[in-house]
Amino acid sequence: MNNSFNHIISIAPMVDRTDRHFRYFARLLTKNTLLYTEMITAQAIINGDRKKLLDFSPIENPIALQIAGSNPEELYKAVKIAEEWNYDEINLNAGCPSDRVSGNMMGASLMAYPELIAEMISSMKSATKKPVTVKHRIGISSSKVTSSFMPYGSFHDFEHLSDFMSIINKAAPDRNIIHARIAILEGLSPKENRDIPPLNYDMVYAIKKEFTNSIIEINGGIKTLDDIHEHLTHVDSVMIGREAYSNPAFMARFDSLYNCQTLTSLTRRDVIEGFLPYIENLENKGENAHLALSHTIGLFQNQPGSSLWKRLISTPSKGTKSTILRDALDSLPHDVLDKKI
CATH class of the missing domain: 1.20.120 (Four Helix Bundle (Hemerythrin (Met), subunit A))
Known part of the structure; x- marks a missing residue:
């Protein structure tokens, strides 16, 4: 599969997990894997302790900064501020199902407003020459969030996902990271949203077939090197979440995916x-x-x-x-x- 950023595998952004300490630890196990910060809101970057939020060790590169927000102007300001730091990529969170996040018109609730997502991506791209990517789900379900794009409070079929992609791709994100589950915005915790909605890898594969010029990364429930190899026959790259945290030795196998490198001799x-x-x-x-x-x-x-x-x-x-x-x-x-x- 085409991969213009020489990027095959990443560790998902995880709140209270992928802080600077974990990222340093991860670098002892894998040198090539793209790491992510925890999700940071645009307002926090604008108004908060920037060094505490954004500082990291050079050993952590390649590293992506994930930002949450809903205001294109605020996202522009946040990305401009982050230019002082040497992040390799800036990512927009449009997939987090947390009530705290979606209730503030961020994360997965944004999927009801793909035109707004496109506007935010464009705003972020105008603030940096770094790659700007977007992470989202295959759909959402919500009784509280409706829009002209999602008048019935949910979408979970391929046609809607295809329409969603067509709209946000007007802004030309450098990569779409797609969690292969819908997000259920009421009644489930973030943890339950990682387990209960069924995985639908085939929908992500079908999106790649339709949007052949888009770089598509798949996320959700991926736990073995064999799983990764299988996904890479359909999409461009793979994102690993909780398995990398709960079983960090798994990360030591990731560098073998680059340039036909052999498995590590690390102990x-x-x-x-x-x-x-x-x-x-x-x-x-x-x-x-x-x-x-x-x-x-x-x-x-x-x-x-x-x-x-x-x-x-x-x-x-x-x-x-x-x-x-x-x-x-x-x-x-x-x-x-x-x-x-």
């Missing part, structure tokens, strides 16, 4: 030793090293020593977190620590 010992200086630096600056370490809780998923690892990094201790990591290197099964991921 969990390598990852822990690579993260140790980062944790020490946080401690030296008086920052919350526990928050950073909490992102590693799944590193030994399905491996002997998993319970011990979780206990070591989660249990309150008088020692420093860097000391805990050194203790882990001594106490975890060495055959697991030194086995290729």
Whole structure:
């Protein structure tokens, strides 16, 4: 499949997950994968602590900034502000089903207003030369959101999705990231919206066939390297969500997708030793090293020593977190620590 950005796989933006600590940790496992910030509202960027919101380490590149908003002028201002930072891509969130987000005319509720999405994309593109992309669902269901495009409070068929794509593509987004589920905007939590609406990968594949010149990335329920290879026969790229967070060793296999690279020889010992200086630096600056370490809780998923690892990094201790990591290197099964991921 065509991929003008040499981009095959990404880690989805996840609130309270894909912060700068997780992204640094992820870079120890994969060098090529596109990483995302957590969703940040345009108003927060305009009015908030920009360094706290937007700063990141150069090791995190390639990295995309995901912005939520509903006002084209505010999005223009937010993207202009973000130009001072070296993000590789700017992404518009039009897929988050959270009540807090959709209730403020952001996220998935925007899918009822594709003309507005197109206007926002155009506004963002006028503020930067970086790629501007959009993340959305295959449809939405809502009794509270109606529009001339969606008069009955929902759309979940291919024809509506095709019409939606035709409208937003007037603004020429550089990539459409499509979560292969509808978003149900009442009665389900964000977590339930990741599981309950059924996946419909075929609809995303059909969109790629219809919009052959659009770069299409698929998202939703993708958990294995075989899944990724299968999707890449139909679309241009793949986005991995919670599986990358709950089973971070999975990320070590992603670089094999680029330039026919072989699978990594990385071990969990390598990852822990690579993260140790980062944790020490946080401690030296008086920052919350526990928050950073909490992102590693799944590193030994399905491996002997998993319970011990979780206990070591989660249990309150008088020692420093860097000391805990050194203790882990001594106490975890060495055959697991030194086995290729």
